[in-house]
Amino acid sequence: MSLLNIFTIIYTSSLVAPLMVLLLGFVIKYIYTRCRRDPRMVELANTLPGPRGFPLIGNGLDFHLREDALQLVLEYKEKYGDVYRLWIGNTLAIFFSNITDVENVFMNSKILGKPQLFKPFRDFFGDGLFTTYSIPKWRRNRRHFQSLFIPGAVGIYVAEINEKVYHAVDKMKELVDGPEFDVWESMGHLSFDVMNKTLMNAEVNERDVATMQYHTSITIAQTICFKMLCLPWLQHEILKWFFYKNKIQRLRRNIVSFVRKLIEKKECEIKQQIEAHKNKTVEDIPPKRLITLAYELTEQGKDDSIMIDELITMLAGGTGSPGILGSFFLLAVAIHQDIQNRLYDELYEVFGDGDRMADEDDIARFPYLDKVLKETLRRFPILPLMFREVEDDTKIGNRLIPAGTMVVVSVGAIHFNPEYYPDPWKFNPENFNAEAVEKRPKLAFLAFSAGPRNCIGIHFAMLQMKLTLIALLRNYSIYTKMKMDDIYMNNGFPTVSVNGFKLTLKQRIRKPTYLLCNE
Numbered sequence: 394m395s396l397l398n399i400f401t402i403i404y405t406s407s408l409v410a411p412l413m414v415l416l417l418g419f420v421i422k423y424i425y426t427r428c429r430r431d432p433r434m435v436e437l438a439n440t441l442p443g444p445r446g447f448p449l450i451g452n453g454l455d456f457h458l459r460e461d462a463l464q465l466v467l468e469y470k471e472k473y474g475d476v477y478r479l480w481i482g483n484t485l486a487i488f489f490s491n492i493t494d495v496e497n498v499f500m501n502s503k504i505l506g507k508p509q510l511f512k513p514f515r516d517f518f519g520d521g522l523f524t525t526y527s528i529p530k531w532r533r534n535r536r537h538f539q540s541l542f543i544p545g546a547v548g549i550y551v552a553e554i555n556e557k558v559y560h561a562v563d564k565m566k567e568l569v570d571g572p573e574f575d576v577w578e579s580m581g582h583l584s585f586d587v588m589n590k591t592l593m594n595a596e597v598n599e600r601d602v603a604t605m606q607y608h609t610s611i612t613i614a615q616t617i618c619f620k621m622l623c624l625p626w627l628q629h630e631i632l633k634w635f636f637y638k639n640k641i642q643r644l645r646r647n648i649v650s651f652v653r654k655l656i657e658k659k660e661c662e663i664k665q666q667i668e669a670h671k672n673k674t675v676e677d678i679p680p681k682r683l684i685t686l687a688y689e690l691t692e693q694g695k696d697d698s699i700m701i702d703e704l705i706t707m708l709a710g711g712t713g714s715p716g717i718l719g720s721f722f723l724l725a726v727a728i729h730q731d732i733q734n735r736l737y738d739e740l741y742e743v744f745g746d747g748d749r750m751a752d753e754d755d756i757a758r759f760p761y762l763d764k765v766l767k768e769t770l771r772r773f774p775i776l777p778l779m780f781r782e783v784e785d786d787t788k789i790g791n792r793l794i795p796a797g798t799m800v801v802v803s804v805g806a807i808h809f810n811p812e813y814y815p816d817p818w819k820f821n822p823e824n825f826n827a828e829a830v831e832k833r834p835k836l837a838f839l840a841f842s843a844g845p846r847n848c849i850g851i852h853f854a855m856l857q858m859k860l861t862l863i864a865l866l867r868n869y870s871i872y873t874k875m876k877m878d879d880i881y882m883n884n885g886f887p888t889v890s891v892n893g894f895k896l897t898l899k900q901r902i903r904k905p906t907y908l909l910c911n912e
């Protein structure tokens with residue numbers, strides 16, 4: 394009997410009505426169990442202020458519909474204070490911006506995992522350091538990579554970073570005295586080149602189809618992830634399968650295939666490096682690169698997903714944020730010409746009008762550059778929210794937070810708190826004077842997060858940024874028509890400027906700016 398016949402018999406028989414009722418019952422029960430909120434979360438939520446959310450959907454739409462996420466975070470803080478709650482679907486999310494609570498969150502060993510709602514990030518980028526909620530796995534891999542990123546270790550990359558930076562600076566010559574351009578693309582490509590050269594020991598051709606597909610896939614994947622985080626019902630397996638299955642598979646395939654090709658090219662070298670370290674066959678063996686360390690995570694004959702996922706994580710983390718930070722920095726100093734002049738004069742003190750490249754010892758000679766960079770990170774928080782999930786019931790302050798609750802540190806609200814930064818909307822590098830830093834709590838600056846799960850790449854990122862900005866400012870004077878009021882942080886992960894980073898360049902006249910002003 395065919396399927397069609399069975400349907401015909403059911404349809405024409407008296408079984409239709411009871412079957413329909415049964416089916417409806419199943420659907421209602423399914424929706425009810427999926428959408429039911431944990432009663433302990435509801436009880437806690439009732440004690441906290443927060444906006445009303447839609448039933449089932451919660452408040453994620455607020456973020457999805459707003460163009461400027463940072464502004465929304467600040468509005469919520471203004472309205473509801475330092476601790477408030479939102480519902481993201483049926484997950485309770487508690488937002489903190491009081492330093493004592495924030496310290497309790499970051500230092501709590503029961504709050505180390507990333508939320509279940511980060512699942513879309515795992516679909517695209519895999520289960521690497523940034524996304525994984527398996528704490529044993531995170532601990533093991535973080536320890537494995539840590540030695541590469543300590544302050545004393547990153548200095549060995551100065552020459553390689555400089556090589557890439559000077560290549561980019563040279564390419565920018567064609568923009569001198571030309572029309573306005575958006576600097577984000579150049580800065581993004583530069584940090585991608587630097588990551589590949591230093592940590593992967595690889596040269597990547599930007600015009601290669603696989604490279605272009607990789608970049609496009611990362612950008613689209615980040616947009617989809619943020620959307621699915623705000624609208625968590627899209628994460629439901631059925632809806633995801635229906636709307637996103639092909640896209641997820643295609644983008645993930647592009648991302649993985651780029652990284653896999655990189656490893657294939659380097660495999661021979663990686664094996665030699667591992668052997669050399671095992672047998673100490675060569676004197677002064679250079680330290681292992683990231684790609685070698687990642688390779689070591691794959692045991693012989695086992696699947697290579699751990700290596701692939703960690704490399705994707707590092708590449709994405711090490712490329713996106715530095716590219717955006719460099720762009721915000723250049724935009725800010727183009728708007729504040731007085732700050733740019735002071736930066737150049739500091740560089741002139743060390744290099745004069747010569748062409749010598751900066752070396753490792755030079756880096757500590759630019760305290761003003763350090764302040765301007767930190768002020769850029771404060772004023773433009775690229776990751777304005779940090780997410781964690783409570784593993785076991787735990788206390789934050791006097792509140793018992795049930796397992797499964799999402800806790801969110803509101804970095805944006807802290808960086809714009811006038812108690813720590815007077816006149817917080819003003820771009821003011823003096824916020825990072827020794828006395829100002831001394832006066833406020835350490836956790837009032839959270840650009841790289843804090844605690845054991847902070848950014849592993851801080852020292853690498855700061856070194857790379859300083860070498861890049863030193864070379865750019867020594868060669869070019871930077872201008873823009875944009876004003877501070879034109880800059881809105883978009884709604885994304887990471888966030889960028891909605892109106893772009895539009896600059897014009899002039900060749901730098903290598904004289905201290907205080908002399909030029911008098912001429």
Ligand code: HEM
Binds near residue numbers: 712850
């Ligand atoms: C301007 C540059 C950068 C900024 C602003 C930045 C920011 C951050 C922040 C805020 C986190 C922690 C998020 C959280 O607490 O949930 C993080 C994590 C991470 N970052 Fe960075 N980052 C930068 C550069 C880099 C670089 C250059 C690398 C790699 C070379 C990198 C690799 C990572 C990784 C692997 C994690 C996950 C760490 C873990 O969970 O153990 N980042 N980053």
